[in-house]
Amino acid sequence: MKSDLAAGDARRVLYQLVLIRGFEESVLKLVSDGSIRGTTHPYVGQEAVAVGACLALRADDWVISTHRGHGHLLAKGGDPNRLMAELFGKATGYGGGKGGTQHMADFAVGHLGSNGITGGGIPIGTGAALSAQMRGSGQVVVVFFGDGAANQGTFHESLNLAALWHLPVVYVCENNLYAMSTAVRDACAIEHIAERASAYGMPGVQVDGMNVFAVAAAVRTAVDRARAGRGPSLIECKTYRFLGHSKSDQRVYRSRDEESAWRARDPIPRLRATMLERGLASAAEIDAITREALAAVESAVEFARLSPFPEAQALTEGVFVEGTG
Amino acid sequence: MKSDLAAGDARRVLYQLVLIRGFEESVLKLVSDGSIRGTTHPYVGQEAVAVGACLALRADDWVISTHRGHGHLLAKGGDPNRLMAELFGKATGYGGGKGGTQHMADFAVGHLGSNGITGGGIPIGTGAALSAQMRGSGQVVVVFFGDGAANQGTFHESLNLAALWHLPVVYVCENNLYAMSTAVRDACAIEHIAERASAYGMPGVQVDGMNVFAVAAAVRTAVDRARAGRGPSLIECKTYRFLGHSKSDQRVYRSRDEESAWRARDPIPRLRATMLERGLASAAEIDAITREALAAVESAVEFARLSPFPEAQALTEGVFVEGTG
Amino acid sequence: MMRELTYWQALQEALREAMTRDPTVFVMGEDIGEYGGAFGVTRGLLADFGPQRIRCTPISEAAIVGAAIGAAITGMRPVVEIMFMDFVTLAMDQLANHAAKLRYMYGPQVRVPLVVRTPAGGGRCYGATHSQSLEAWFLHVPGLKVVAPATPTDAKGLLAAAILDDNPVLCVEHKLLYATSGTVSADAPALPIGRAAVRRAGTDVSLVTYSYYVGVALEAAEQLAIGGIAAEVIDLRTLAPLDTETVLASVRKTGRLVCIEEGTRTGGVGAEVAARVAELAYEYLDAPIRRIAAADVPVPFSPPLEQADLPTREDIVLVVRELMERA
């Protein structure tokens, strides 16, 4: 962990990690009890990636998210209430309930949207970077995607475009070793996705995705480079999803031993220990942060429950922006 | 050039180079005078790639071709008559006139088809290799494609699949420096497409695409490897199309100097000189080979001209194989 | 021998029988191995046929379909599973510009015995990118056949036929049908592609539909019967080529046509059916044609909105009653 870790940083990070963890665990329960319909892709285990990456970003920088996107939205400063309400399909959700778990955005905090199509967001994030470049806004885009998405054609086309045009974008691959049930070794011809960077002449780095500050440092380097006009980077975060792919996954494709080994690297107890060790917070303070984060989750559930479903007429509204053209 | 070059090989190669060159020049004239309608993508200048690659193949090996495909078909042993007839849209053409310049195949000689969609043939050739592997036929597939196609998503997805499954396929990229009017440096984030091989853990080699025997040697190595079950390779042939992209191209995007420099590397005079030098053929013999090849082109034109157009009912026939399912 | 099978079991049986009979048949798709596919159709096949023939792929829809085409034109009979129909968008080029066209362009030397299976439909709150019914696009792709079975028997029979067919066939399954069951004959032959079925005879109105909505239309017909309206229910079964004759014969008898589908209305399958009837059975029509379909919107996630979006038995009943009152 970074040696010059400030107490404020650590607390904020701990809050976010716990918020995301708590949020996802809460969502799983709500899916099980039928309060939330459809499916969900829990981010549990991968929190350090979203939190670390967003730590390296300005508020006006952008992120593009995936199907496993609640963590990205919360890490970028999204509102747990509106996020939870969206999962419930409520009118107060980010998309008024129309998007659901895989399809929501919060432009106000720089979150340009999650995406139900594996690899679908990669070119879109690339285009946002083009927009930042053309407008000279100084913004940088972080595009999150999984190891599975790295085998889609859009990955290749987008990274080539970004490198060619020196776009201010950082491709953050969350290599959690599986795409649904498919192990990386059964889907990707090489072990380290970061090595694909050389096919586009951009830097490619591997980083411990269970370590917030390692992720933040790597992303910061890439963001600085991008902001300086020196083009894109590919960062591969080695991480693990502690739970199944989605609500129904029995995880037949991997061993409980493998899971335990990764769980031993859980970023949350790790950060708690470091904070105590370095005197960045007392046990009581850590408990308070934890309680505060979990309380935010509870309020979000409450908010979502109490919110109304959209009115029937919402069905046919909002397909188009009216009154232009 | 290969030192153990046999006279027979050299003559066959010369014949094929001249055949393709003569064929393409003839086609251009026929397009200009309206005998052939639509467009054409001349292979002039790139002959050494098709001829060299096919020299390394068994008769039952397969090739997949592109929009610039007449040379591939002739090099694999296709019939100039049926090829020319197809360009005329005649019933005696490979596809009875329905395919045209970008869409023809000759399965009997191992040619699985040219393709009007840039990059469209890459996964198809990959699947043919899968078929060869599954049936244990020992066949190898050469997939031809251009530098432009190397930026398509299908390139990435296919090479990953082939490497993952150790498919018997050789990807032969004809880097002729341009995709239509777009220079490689304006389209591809790296200079040497062969370097993309590392993204899939397969060998990538660059080779002089103006030298038949250099191409043949590189392809042979890759074919041997593929046939031995050791998986795919990527071979980048540095080459040049002497003429415009298609019939109407004025070549505003490149200089006449650049063109002359490449024309100085024309494989045909080069091979003629070598043959004379090494005593592989006399000047008279070389002339005879040349005449013979050009005579074949002339007969092809004759054949095509004299052939009938398809009957009107052909329009709605042949969409489906009848009587199965 | 008749057994009770679910729709997914019936599909799997077709796969198993084809793979047992013909060593060139194999399956490719994402997570179809141990995981059994997103909807379980291939569960158990990996153990029985091995990883060469139950071939798990990377997430590369274009290359999966493209590679299947390459295998198909060289003597294999691949069956591709696209996990959700929404993702065929990524394989659209390979399907429309290659699979469907090669035979016509290259001539009789080439055959494309390719099957692409994919689940369509909503009703499970999966949101706009996991709920679509996009089959209408493929009616507009000459060279492609499209089947859309509504029952376990048809699922087995049509998938078997698709695998036997030397042409590319898109097999549109429905998420809400996988768990439904019915009796399926163990030795039924493959069903002919291109033939609709009259699921219920009636004289007052023709309800033309397919896939999941056959069941809904039958329920509506039941309810209408109570009110004295005899609805005929046509299950198209194959969408391309469309069995125009069966539809026309029905409309000639009933004089009224209601097309029912789950996809969005504009440019849907019902448009084509309606157009054919308006061309070829105009004289027999006693009332305007009606289409019942989803609204022209992306499928909303919010459960009440999704329910409001999808056509229902009540919608059908109301539309038919309104039509009958015009007479």
Place this chain on the structure above:
Amino acid sequence: MMRELTYWQALQEALREAMTRDPTVFVMGEDIGEYGGAFGVTRGLLADFGPQRIRCTPISEAAIVGAAIGAAITGMRPVVEIMFMDFVTLAMDQLANHAAKLRYMYGPQVRVPLVVRTPAGGGRCYGATHSQSLEAWFLHVPGLKVVAPATPTDAKGLLAAAILDDNPVLCVEHKLLYATSGTVSADAPALPIGRAAVRRAGTDVSLVTYSYYVGVALEAAEQLAIGGIAAEVIDLRTLAPLDTETVLASVRKTGRLVCIEEGTRTGGVGAEVAARVAELAYEYLDAPIRRIAAADVPVPFSPPLEQADLPTREDIVLVVRELMERA
């Protein structure tokens, strides 16, 4: 001020004016720089606007459209050129699952002011992968607008409107129209998207068409007039949203509908038009509906076959005469 402009010049004028007025408008596509695009629409623009705004791309249709979406949702107004409509297959996912759905899914915070221009149509012996008219697919993509101008004035007006529109718009151009010319007002405002035009008034039959076939239909109407048949010619101009009212008004008057399009018949634009009329103007119909379209085959290369495939003036005349004789 009126000037004579070709269709391509009119399109270019719309681009130029938009780029001059609004710095967020830019163009992306293959070979659109010095080369001017495969059909010359952007020739000269690189010199005037520079490589930042006339942005030549690699051959990566999916990423081009995807990147344009990303630019569009962050304040730019990209205009993408897809070199041939046949290649939109490669961008189908980005168009159908992203561009068209983002607004509905994400809510009012997002706008997708994206234009995708692309040439459709045959008649140039380019073969099956370079001659298609695939617009019907996009009628079945809620969230997308589709325009298909038939004249230089409409080309300019509709492209201008598409660029101003905050929604994704597909602009379907026609290869055989680029060189055609007409008078275009220098200061005409953008045309409203969604309004058809009656190109010729008539009382006997409604010919509903768009793009290149408007001209063909007008010629047919001319010929029919000699025989005393007054055909009304409707140019749809926008295919999505379809101007149903103008079509219905015409059919209510004429009692006969002939839909004409260049794309393949099954599942075409004519199916939707026919279905709407059979639903909403059934009582006014005096004859069966007719569709004139290409055969359900890939576009053949062979010149006589391609000519036989594409609908002609004679086809229209024959169909209309046959319809009139039924009366």
